[in-house]
Amino acid sequence: MYLGLPSLVGRLKKRVFGFIKDRLWKRLQGWRAKKISRAGKTVLIKNVATAVPSYCMSSFLLPRSMCKEMEVMLNNYWWQSSTSDRRSINWVVWDGLSMSKCQAKYVWTFINKPQSLVSRFFKAKYFPNLHVLQAKLGVGSSFIWKGIVTARNKIMHGYRWVLEDGEIIKCCQEPWLIAKADFRVDQTHNYVDINIRVVDLFVPGSKDWDVSIVGSTFSANDAALILSTVFLEFPVLIA
Structure with a gap:
């Protein structure tokens, strides 16, 4: 361990990260001994319980099965009655009450x-x-x-490139065309070179569209949308 994180991660990832689940279980056991309202449980889960794995999750992708087990622990605690040890009915699916964390x-x-x-x-x-x-x-x-x-x-779902110089944007594969809902050119069109970059569509030495290249490379609708696209004057990559 180094700074609270495993220094080596092998194949048995659930065993390596098992200490996180143990810490969470001890927290929940301590809270179960107290009478806490539903609102109080919500605060504890959001601000304390989820902080237990968050530090490790900021650097490592925990096994999905382990995340599911911790979700079940939190789910059971949240729905459990404060006046009874018996498990209560889960009126709402857990996916509707929580969001996953990632890197x-x-x-x-x-x-x-x-x-x-x-x-x-x-x-x-x-x-x-x-x-x-x-x-x-x-x-x-x-x-x-x-x-x-x-x-x-x-x-990457919903992102798009914002045009600056077009050096690294592969215009047939990546979302960049602001005039379209999905920001992509027609994916059913038969392209001669799918690796063509946006910069290859310019008149050499300028940021003006080469009408002949754009017209011969893309469908008529996409070509019209591309030729109407104006470049920004500041370097922003995505929105």
């Missing part, structure tokens, strides 16, 4: 603070020539990086 804050740091030490370290090791939103898992990826990629995939 998305690392992804946000990589995007907004690229010069920070942690951003430069991960970029040099895992995506030296790519943006974090384009990075993939490689052979021998660490447990922490796997968790970050999983969190990245969650926050």
Whole structure:
């Protein structure tokens, strides 16, 4: 252990992180001995109980089965009557009362603070020539990086690129076209080069669209929308 976190994580992840479940169980057992209102239980769960695994979850992706077991523990405590040891009826599904935590804050740091030490370290090791939103898992990826990629995939739903220079945006694969609801060009169109970048659509040496390239690459509807897109003058990556 180092700073309260496992220094080594092997294959038996539930055993390695079992101390988190034990700490949570001890907390809940202490609260069960007291008469606490439903509102009081809500405060304890939100501000105390969820803080027990949160510190570790900020660095590691805990096993899904273990997270489910801790959710069951919290669920049982919340619904249990303060005047009886018997289990009460669960009137609402737990998914409607809770939200999962993940390592998305690392992804946000990589995007907004690229010069920070942690951003430069991960970029040099895992995506030296790519943006974090384009990075993939490689052979021998660490447990922490796997968790970050999983969190990245969650926050990618609904994001889009904001155009600056178009150097790294693959226009046939990524969301960037602001005039469309899903921000993507027609995915059923037959593209000659699916790796073409936005910058390749410009007239060389400028940020003006090359009408002939845009017209020959995309469908008529997408081409019209692209040619009407105006570039921003400040470097923002996603919205």
